[in-house]
Amino acid sequence: MTDQVIVVDGLTKNFDGFCAVDHISFNVERGKIFGFLGPNGSGKTTTMRMLLGLLEPSDGRALVLGEDITRKANEVRTRLGYMSQRFSLYNDLTVIENLHFYGQVYGLNTHRLNERTRFALEMADLVGRENEMTSNLSGGWRQRLALGAAILHHPDLLFLDEPTAGVDPLSRRAFWDLLYRLAAGGTTIFVTTHYMDEAENCEELAFIHNGHIIARGSPDSIKRSMMRGQVIELNPDDPAQAITLLHQIQRSGEMALEEVALYGAQVHVVALEAEKLMKGIGARLHDQGIDPGRMAVIEPTLEDVFISCVREAETTS
Numbered sequence: 001m002t003d004q005v006i007v008v009d010g011l012t013k014n015f016d017g018f019c020a021v022d023h024i025s026f027n028v029e030r031g032k033i034f035g036f037l038g039p040n041g042s043g044k045t046t047t048m049r050m051l052l053g054l055l056e057p058s059d060g061r062a063l064v065l066g067e068d069i070t071r072k073a074n075e076v077r078t079r080l081g082y083m084s085q086r087f088s089l090y091n092d093l094t095v096i097e098n099l100h101f102y103g104q105v106y107g108l109n110t111h112r113l114n115e116r117t118r119f120a121l122e123m124a125d126l127v128g129r130e131n132e133m134t135s136n137l138s139g140g141w142r143q144r145l146a147l148g149a150a151i152l153h154h155p156d157l158l159f160l161d162e163p164t165a166g167v168d169p170l171s172r173r174a175f176w177d178l179l180y181r182l183a184a185g186g187t188t189i190f191v192t193t194h195y196m197d198e199a200e201n202c203e204e205l206a207f208i209h210n211g212h213i214i215a216r217g218s219p220d221s222i223k224r225s226m227m228r229g230q231v232i233e234l235n236p237d238d239p240a241q242a243i244t245l246l247h248q249i250q251r252s253g254e255m256a257l258e259e260v261a262l263y264g265a266q267v268h269v270v271a272l273e274a275e276k277l278m279k280g281i282g283a284r285l286h287d288q289g290i291d292p293g294r295m296a297v298i299e300p301t302l303e304d305v306f307i308s309c310v311r312e313a314e315t316t317s
Contacts, residue, residue: 005030005157005188006051010060013046020046022211023060028190028204033183035202036192037306043211044192045085048161051190052082065156081155081187083146085162091135095126095145098134099152106153113152120148123178140171147178151187158182160191164198176201196303205302207309214309219302227300228308229258230274232281234267235293242267242290246281255280259307268304 006028013021021043028034038044049055051062053073062069067076089098099120103113121127124144129137137145143163150158160179164172176198183189191202199205200219207215207222215226236242243262246269250257255277259270271277274297285292300308 003030004028004063005065006034006190007063008047008051008060009062011047011050011057011062012059013043013050013055014058020211021050024208024211024213025060026206026213026216028188030188031183031186032203033179033189033191033201035199035205036190036208037194037196037199037205037302038192038208039194042208044208045161047208048159048190048192052080052159053077078153079156081150081153081158083150083158083160083163085165087142087146089134089142089146089149091133094131094133095121095137096130098145099149102149103152108153116152116154120152123151123181124148125174138171139167140174143167143171143175144178147175151182155187157188157190160189162192162194164193164195172198196301196306199302207306209310209313212313214313215305223300223302223305226309227305228312229270229272230297231300231304232269232271232274232278232295233263233298234269234281234285234295235265236267236285237291237293239265239267241288242285242292245285245288245290249281249284259304259311261304261307263301263303268301270300270304270308 004027008024008026010023010025011021012023036044046055050057051064051069053069053076056070064076065079069076093101099117100113103117108116121130124147126144126148134145164175179189193199202219204218205222206213215222234242239262243260246257246260249255250260257269257271261268269281278295282292282295
């Protein structure tokens with residue numbers, strides 16, 4: 001049995017002359033959590049729909065669980081789980097009624113349905129909430145229920161499309177704990193997201209931008225190999241004024257600043273010669289009455305790297 005559960009080679013999708021996905025290639029290994037990252041409109045969902053056999057590619061091919069998904073979509077789908085970005089369960093049913101409904105759709109017999117329902121309830125920590133109306137669940141609990149429904153038939157490969165969009169941070173963390181447990185049990189997970197902090201939880205990543213793959217690898221390898229420049233982190237007393245001044249410096253060319261971005265109450269400045277520029281940046285902020293606070297060159301975040309990759313891709317396109 002091959003270790004590659006997804007093999008994508010030159011996959012392309014055109015819509016009326018617009019190329020949504022442009023000759024992308026990547027592999028996903030069995031038992032891994034694979035993150036597919038990019039902003040809205042980058043081609044994430046279009047790619048997933050082709051891998052699910054819901055869209056026919058304009059060019060290229062995709063093997064899913066060893067089969068050409070365009071030729072054997074119906075056979076392969078029985079071994080796939082899917083959770084859409086929008087909540088797709090029935091609000092007018094209880095938790096247990098939703099699970100039983102979807103289990104019957106998957107064709108589970110009574111014994112198997114009861115067994116898998118117990119597993120889903122325990123996995124999602126929904127024991128005791130079986131008779132609660134789905135409409136009364138909070139966003140985080142609804143996502144847990146949707147995940148439970150998606151894995152009732154014990155799929156080999158699970159597709160999650162922006163599964164934590166609009167969910168609070170604590171619920172997002174709990175949801176990812178569930179994904180770790182599923183992956184540890186042998187389920188391969190393909191997840192799309194635009195949350196860069198979530199990407200750190202994935203074992204392998206691909207960045208997509210304007211339909212092109214612009215980076216691939218583990219989070220650590222991408223940060224080591226794909227970052228252009230170094231990151232200076234500042235803790236100014238007035239982040240808004242600091243950002244405004246640093247953008248002015250960047251536009252004027254007074255200093256070679258590749259990127260300036262706000263991270264909460266901190267400011268990240270990307271530069272090719274960060275160590276040499278720190279003193280000058282601090283001095284310019286002081287001149288305008290802004291205390292830069294602690295300044296240090298730090299390891300880049302995935303968001304820093306993604307922005308760097310996007311800039312590089314746009315420069316060379």
